Amino acid sequence: MTDPLVAATGLHKAFGRTVALRGASLTIEPGERVAITGPxxxxxxxxxxxxxxxxxxxxxxVTFDGTRVDALSADDRTRLRRREIGLVLQFGRLVPELTALENVALPLLLERRDRHASATVARGWLAHLGVEECAESLASDLSGGEGQRVAIARALITAPKLVLADEPTGALDTVGAERTMQVLVEATGDIGAALVVVTHDNRVAAFADREVVLRDGRTDAAKVVA
Ligand SMILES: Nc1ncnc2c1ncn2[C@@H]1O[C@H](COP(=O)(O)OP(=O)(O)O)[C@@H](O)[C@H]1O
Ligand SMILES: [Mg+2]
Structure with missing residues (x-):
């Protein structure tokens, strides 16, 4: 048995009087695909x-690859996240005033990598995800599906060990959702990263090896879906 990539145990979190997590736990193995569902x-x-x-x-x-994330300072958590974790959110959360290429290169520039080299790597990722022709378009001009591919390229450019996607297809139609999930799963697999997808959609959950259901801030039994 290898060590898990992520081990989260007994998480509690409240926002004022709203309790969001009441003892949720989750373990993720390297390269594994997990869907998190629930109301x-x-x-x-x-x-x-x-x-x-x-x-x-x-x-x-929360332990990530042997490091206790919950014990780190906010700055150290940010550094760890930038290097090791790719995030894909519902509406892409691209910077609207930047081009697709600039958005994808951003994680490398934040790591102080060379501007020209970063742009070259970013262009390669856009091509890999089938949206190279969008490189010079402003993020605000992209369609929903294009934007999500650009967001996936941005999440993967640092070759993270873990990709976390929160309702990545929430703003897309059925066909767009299916295609985006195919691209996300393939590209994540190409770099050997684990993938955790939060979704309402059973068809999206079906891309995972395993489904974890959250109810009232607690994790129920995990069920195998594929
Ligand atoms: N930043 C926040 N401030 C206040 N309440 C929050 C915040 N984030 C989440 N919550 C509350 O915590 C609960 C869980 O939210 P969330 O984790 O977003 O659930 P889900 O993603 O399953 O819809 C909800 O009641 C939500 O309103
Ligand atoms: Mg949510």
């Missing part, structure tokens, strides 16, 4: 943000 408000996004180190839980532990 709206059940704590899915909060769980993902705890794993990403965007927010710190009030109780419980």
């Amino acid at each position: 709206s408000g059940s704590g899915k996004s909060t769980l993902l943000q705890c794993i990403a180190g965007v927010i710190a839980p009030e109780a419980g532990t």
